[in-house]
Amino acid sequence: MMERVPTGIPGLDELTGGGFISGDVILITGSPGCGKTTFGLQYLYRGAVDYKENGVFVTLEESPARVIRNTWQFGWDIERLVKEDRMRIIRADPIAYSRCIPDRSKNKTPPHIDLGSVMTETLNKQIEHHVNEIGAKRIFIDSITSLKISENEFQVRSVILELIKNLENLECTTILASEITPGASSRETFNVEEYLSEVVIRMHTFRSNGNRVKAIEILKMRGTKHDEMMRPYAIINSGLVVYPRETVIDGRISGTTVLL
Numbered sequence: 001m002m003e004r005v006p007t008g009i010p011g012l013d014e015l016t017g018g019g020f021i022s023g024d025v026i027l028i029t030g031s032p033g034c035g036k037t038t039f040g041l042q043y044l045y046r047g048a049v050d051y052k053e054n055g056v057f058v059t060l061e062e063s064p065a066r067v068i069r070n071t072w073q074f075g076w077d078i079e080r081l082v083k084e085d086r087m088r089i090i091r092a093d094p095i096a097y098s099r100c101i102p103d104r105s106k107n108k109t110p111p112h113i114d115l116g117s118v119m120t121e122t123l124n125k126q127i128e129h130h131v132n133e134i135g136a137k138r139i140f141i142d143s144i145t146s147l148k149i150s151e152n153e154f155q156v157r158s159v160i161l162e163l164i165k166n167l168e169n170l171e172c173t174t175i176l177a178s179e180i181t182p183g184a185s186s187r188e189t190f191n192v193e194e195y196l197s198e199v200v201i202r203m204h205t206f207r208s209n210g211n212r213v214k215a216i217e218i219l220k221m222r223g224t225k226h227d228e229m230m231r232p233y234a235i236i237n238s239g240l241v242v243y244p245r246e247t248v249i250d251g252r253i254s255g256t257t258v259l260l
């Protein structure tokens with residue numbers, strides 16, 4: 001029997017037969033502002049508070065202070081978790097990192113050194129270090145889109161591959177956030193990370209009669225049966241909630257109960 005990891009997101013685990021599979025790498029994709037960061041932080045926060053599983057948060061975009069500030073509204077005291085060593089925050093800034101390599105602008109970087117892989121190696125070591133120090137079981141990386149600093153498709157692929165391979169070797173269940181450009185969700189476009197992850201969850205937003213409808217869909221989950229419908233979700237004052245018995249069809253919610 002595969003060990004399950006409860007997500008801490010109300011309604012979601014009903015779609016997967018009881019949560020993520022322990023040790024998996026899960027990709028959360030969606031357009032800007034759909035709630036990827038909220039999803040991942042809720043997974044870490046509820047993990048630490050409700051399930052006594054420590055977590056490591058890797059932020060490649062927003063500053064930790066800003067992230068912590070934005071989650072106050074949900075009543076999450078992330079600062080306390082950090083103080084109590086139940087959560088670690090790693091701030092990784094790919095742009096600053098690329099500036100730190102002094103000779104790069106002068107084209108003196110030896111051609112065999114690829115910036116992306118140097119960065120991933122550093123990041124992997126940092127993650128491993130913090131995971132071991134607090135015995136973390138959960139990791140959230142926000143977002144891997146920021147790791148795609150190379151214009152070379154092959155290099156991007158190997159950076160992401162390297163990262164995912166390393167994460168799979170840790171005894172953690174990991175969420176990776178990844179951006180998709182608005183509109184792309186309707187087409188069947190797949191990124192390298194979607195092929196490499198065991199689970200892909202996509203968050204959609206639709207416009208319907210002037211309202212915004214949000215829907216979540218499990219695109220794939222290896223090794224288990226999972227729900228295949230689009231289910232509405234919302235961000236409310238306690239965080240993200242999924243409504244597993246409602247469906248979203250043609251951008252409209254159909255179901256029996258009134259949401260919220």
Ligand SMILES: Nc1ncnc2c1ncn2[C@@H]1O[C@H](COP(=O)(O)OP(=O)(O)OP(=O)(O)O)[C@@H](O)[C@H]1O
Pocket residue numbers: 030031032033034035036037038039073179235236237
């Ligand atoms: N209390 C709240 N009630 C309703 N919606 C909220 C609330 N707080 C935040 N939101 C919504 O959550 C969204 C931000 O969520 P989040 O930062 O998790 O998204 P994201 O997918 O990570 O965005 P980005 O692509 O910018 O990183 C906002 O666009 C806002 O609509």
Ligand SMILES: [Mg+2]
Pocket residue numbers: 036037038142
């Ligand atoms: Mg975000």
